[in-house]
Amino acid sequence: MAQVGIGTTNARKTLEVAGDMMITGNMEIGLYNPLKDGDTSTFLIQESDASIKSVDVSNPTGLALAYIQEYYIVNPNLDWVKNFDTGIDATEFVVIVTSASYDLELDLTEVSGDEENFSIPYIATFVQAGTWRIIADYPQAANIDETAIGTWIISTLIFSSDLSKQFGTIDIPMSGSTSGSASTPIID
Amino acid sequence: MKNLTILLLFITLGPVIGQVGIGTTNPQADLHIAGDALVQTGFTMNNLVTVSTTDKDFKLVTRVTDSNPIGEITTLDVDFLNVAPINVIDYSFTNLQLDNLRDVDLQYDPNKYIVGVANFRHVGDAIKKIPAGNTYSIGHFVVRTFVSGGTWHLEIRNVDLDLDADDSIDYYITLIVYDKSYFRHLPPIITDLGGSNTGTASSIPDLY
Numbered sequence: 051m052a053q054v055g056i057g058t059t060n061a062r063k064t065l066e067v068a069g070d071m072m073i074t075g076n077m078e079i080g081l082y083n084p085l086k087d088g089d090t091s092t093f094l095i096q097e098s099d100a101s102i103k104s105v106d107v108s109n110p111t112g113l114a115l116a117y118i119q120e121y122y123i124v125n126p127n128l129d130w131v132k133n134f135d136t137g138i139d140a141t142e143f144v145v146i147v148t149s150a151s152y153d154l155e156l157d158l159t160e161v162s163g164d165e166e167n168f169s170i171p172y173i174a175t176f177v178q179a180g181t182w183r184i185i186a187d188y189p190q191a192a193n194i195d196e197t198a199i200g201t202w203i204i205s206t207l208i209f210s211s212d213l214s215k216q217f218g219t220i221d222i223p224m225s226g227s228t229s230g231s232a233s234t235p236i237i238d
Numbered sequence: 239m240k241n242l243t244i245l246l247l248f249i250t251l252g253p254v255i256g257q258v259g260i261g262t263t264n265p266q267a268d269l270h271i272a273g274d275a276l277v278q279t280g281f282t283m284n285n286l287v288t289v290s291t292t293d294k295d296f297k298l299v300t301r302v303t304d305s306n307p308i309g310e311i312t313t314l315d316v317d318f319l320n321v322a323p324i325n326v327i328d329y330s331f332t333n334l335q336l337d338n339l340r341d342v343d344l345q346y347d348p349n350k351y352i353v354g355v356a357n358f359r360h361v362g363d364a365i366k367k368i369p370a371g372n373t374y375s376i377g378h379f380v381v382r383t384f385v386s387g388g389t390w391h392l393e394i395r396n397v398d399l400d401l402d403a404d405d406s407i408d409y410y411i412t413l414i415v416y417d418k419s420y421f422r423h424l425p426p427i428i429t430d431l432g433g434s435n436t437g438t439a440s441s442i443p444d445l446y
Contacts, residue, residue, distance in 0.1 A: 052260065052261040052272075052273070053273075054260050057278075058278075061276075062276060062307060063273065063274040063275055063276040063307075064260055064261050064271050064272065064273025064274050064275060065260050065271045065273070065274075065275040065276070066275070066276040066277075066278070067275070067276070067277045067278060068278045068279075069277075069278060069279055070277070070279050070280040070281070070282070071277040071280070071281050071282070072281075072282040072283075072284070073282070073283045073284065073285070074284040074285060075267070075268060075284075075285055076267075076285055076287065077283055078267075079311065082297070082299070082311060082312055082313040083310070083312050083313075084312060084313055084314075084315040084317075084318040084319075085300050085302065085312040085313065085314050085315070085318065085319060086318060086319070087318075087319055087320050087321065089302045089304065089305075089312070090302070090303045090304045090419065091300040091301060091302050091303060091312065091314075091419060092300065092301050092303060092419070092420075093298060093299070093300055093301075093314075093420065094299045094300065094301050094311070096283065096286050099282075100282050100283055100284045100286070101280060101281065101282045102281045102282065102283060102286075104301050104303075105420070107418065107419055107420060107421065107422050113446070114420060114421055114422035115323065115420040115421055116416075116420075116421050116422075117421070117422050117423075117424050117443060117445060118352045118354065118416065118421060118422070118423050118424065119424045119426075119427065119443050120424075120426040120427070121426070121427050121429070121439065122426050122427070122428040122429070123429055123431060124428060124429065124430045124431065125430050125431050125432055125433055126431045126433070126434070126435055127431070127433060127434055127435035130435045131431070131435055132435035132436050133435070133436045133437075134429070134431070134436070134437055134438075134439065135437070135438040135439060136427075136439045136442065136443075137438065137439055137441075137442035138442060138443065138445070142445075143445060148354045148355075148356055148414070149354060149355050149356065149358075149381060149382060149383070151378075151379075151380040151381060151382045152378050152380075153378065153380075154378060155375055155377050155378055155397070155398040156375070156376050156377070156378055157370045157371070157373050157374060157375045157376065158367070158373045158374050158376060159373065160371070160372050160373045164373075165372065165373035165374050166374075168376075169376055171379075188376075191376055194370055194375055203382065205354060205382075207354070208443065208445060210445070
């Protein structure tokens with residue numbers, strides 16, 4: 051009968067606190083069971099006021115580990131999106147493009163000689179003036195019907211800076227070779 | 239008062255004054271519970287040490303929301319799970335109808351998962367551009383996942399152009415399947431740029 055209740059006469063565990071608990075030192079837990087398939091669960095995080103909170107993704111305005119956001123960019127300059135401001139704060143979040151597609155047939159630039167060009171689309175994010183921007187284009191190509199209104203559908207993954215690191219850019223000169231090596235790994 | 243009496247019955251003073259054991263006469267900390275503990279409401283730890291760069295093999299801590307009593311603290315060990323928060327699966331597609339992978343039912347439940355496509359690679363013959371006026375059409379090539387009929391689907395193809403009949407192409411992708419218990423699929427943000435190449439999103443996603 052070594053069960054202790056604080057605020058309850060019916061302790062269900064060795065110690066049950068019917069209220070809040072505060073620990074000003076360290077806490078060690080000797081036995082954690084692993085999460086099992088079929089368990090519904092949330093992550094625990096610590097707020098800046100030291101309280102332990104759970105990440106409730108089912109709460110539409112609560113925190114998640116990351117967010118998947120699709121952008122439908124309608125009627126850009128033909129297929130060209132030069133600078134689309136998502137308004138997402140670059141100091142607090144990282145935004146990367148995971149996939150993208152454009153919905154109209156394209157043709158190559160109608161300048162003599164350019165019609166032989168090839169075009170590889172690019173879709174990327176960059177930071178300007180403190181917010182994340184999207185750039186997307188088929189260089190040297192555009193809507194074959196210039197009156198048609200095109201749409202880019204761009205899937206992005208948004209991480210909180212609390213969970214991710216931005217390592218900046220590593221430039222690797224390839225010295226004209228097809229294979230090479232990065233100078234140092236970014237993560238050990 | 240009665241609760242306090244019960245507590246006092248079971249506390250044991252350790253060798254250093256102020257150490258309390260519950261279920262043990264040899265407390266190893268200021269409070270040592272030799273058993274399980276249950277906290278019904280808020281929980282605060284003023285001294286939660288952060289993980290250092292030299293720590294390895296640490297586990298994320300999860301809280302089970304359907305345990306009895308609710309809230310069992312568990313660790314996330316993907317070796318014990320069939321489905322992790324992030325699941326990475328490679329797919330290959332061969333013997334296609336020309337370049338057209340119009341609609342493959344990936345069968346993942348959109349209520350549980352968000353399915354993204356990454357690492358797209360094509361191996362095989364080129365799709366030829368075709369004359370269009372004074373220049374050439376390159377069609378438009380689509381690689382995307384989408385929800386249809388209650389499951390995730392995949393499309394990979396040049397929508398307007400086709401591979402030559404005697405040519406062939408294979409597709410390789412990596413699907414990233416995110417568990418919606420941890421990741422949120424936000425509603426799409428639709429913005430009309432009115433023919434400009436520069437503009438601002440119609441809304442900023444609510445990430446707080």
